[in-house]
Amino acid sequence: MELRHLRHFVAVAEEGHITRAAERLGMQQPPLSQRIKAIEDELNVQLFRRKPRGVELTEAGRVFLDRARATLAHYDGAFEATRSAARGEQGRLCIGVLPTTLFHPFVPLIIRAFRTTYPQVSVTLDECMRAEAIDGLRNQQLDIAFLRSAIDEEVDLNAYPLLNEPMVAALPSDHALARSGRDAQSLSLKDLADEQFILYARKLGPSFYEATMAACIRAGFTPRLGQEAPRITSALSLVAVGLGVSLVPACMQNMTMNGVVYRRLKGAVQPKAVLMIGLRRGDTSPVVRNYVSLVRKTAKTFRPSEKEAR
CATH class of the missing domain: 3.40.190.10 (Periplasmic binding protein-like II)
Incomplete structure (x- = not known):
């Protein structure tokens, strides 16, 4: 039995009519009737009672419908989760923050904006010193770090200036x-x-x-x-x-x-x-890519409050 066969069964159960189910599935009625019969033969149970104007589920059919829907939902959910992860909409992000960057209004602003835009990404913060941030990036304990100075000497890392x-x-x-x-x-x-x-x-x-x-x-x-x-x-x-x-x-x-x-x-x-953002050079993580894109875009329009601007 294949997943598409479960979809055939669910369509018939929901329509209560094989012809209407065939139209919904975009197939002919005879092959669909044959498929339902094959499922019943494989399970060795009767799933539908035939009626003059359609079909209705048996008790076994109702139980099978619940399981079929759950199986299809799990299967579809796995596919959607995979696609979502590929788009950077799910996953995890560990951000290193230096003591002074925690006080910069841009940092909490962008973290809140990212969590709002990508609510299914788990975000954790790690307060660290500069050397710890660089080590954390290199050993992949950190994905991103807010820094205060360039790291040009680190050939495997990049740092992008955001704000002066x-x-x-x-x-x-x-x-x-x-x-x-x-x-x-x-x-x-x-x-x-x-x-x-x-x-x-x-x-x-x-x-x-x-x-x-x-x-x-x-x-x-x-x-x-x-x-x-x-x-x-x-x-x-x-x-x-x-x-x-x-x-x-x-x-x-x-x-x-x-x-x-x-x-x-x-x-x-x-x-x-200078406020900068550091990351591993060539990092292919969609989550990191989304975060860096949002950070750099937001930095272009960020305006500090009067107090910070003084």
Whole structure:
């Protein structure tokens, strides 16, 4: 018995008439009658009672109809699931997120948009440092990672820039430049020339370290370097206790910390933090392809809020 024979049986059962079932199936009535008889012979049971104006199911026929429908639904579901997976509409996606990228409004926005567009894809997030993200991509523990710096040296990985984000100054709340009455909204980078800078560890976050150094040099001074912090939140904690100042991505203003005040930078020197997306080169996963496509498309029209744009 083949699956198409089950479809023949179901059509007759639902129509209650062999001729109408044959029209529905696009076949002649005699072959369909023969097929129903062959099914009954194979099962050695009577599935239909013949009536003057059609047929009706026997008790055995009703049981067989339930099983036939379930079998066809399972078969059709398997085919549809396979096609859906091939389109990237089902599967799994593990996303690596660096500590600073979690605060960028684009990251939760795009994750929500992807889950809405592809609700049958299981999405998991893994907070990690840059080196862990690169290792995770290479050993296939991660499918995608939001990064803050390029990975050109990694021949098996690609990183695509998405957005440029302004950096802001993080100051101790009792700092003279943080007090009201001294242009409480902005300051020039040159105003920080005599300050000690708390930097994100160069090995862990080279982009922030290099952006800070380059911006200070363009502003006409070499920064006095204080303690290096292993995480951006650690850098802010050091700022909060008065050990120095720091330049951080504007999105970090979303993180309120006692003892820290943020000030936007004015003037010609405007350091930027880059948000990037990294993935394995040549990854053929339809889920990854859909995600990257949505991310890059959304990034083109993304506009930060007034707070992040300042």
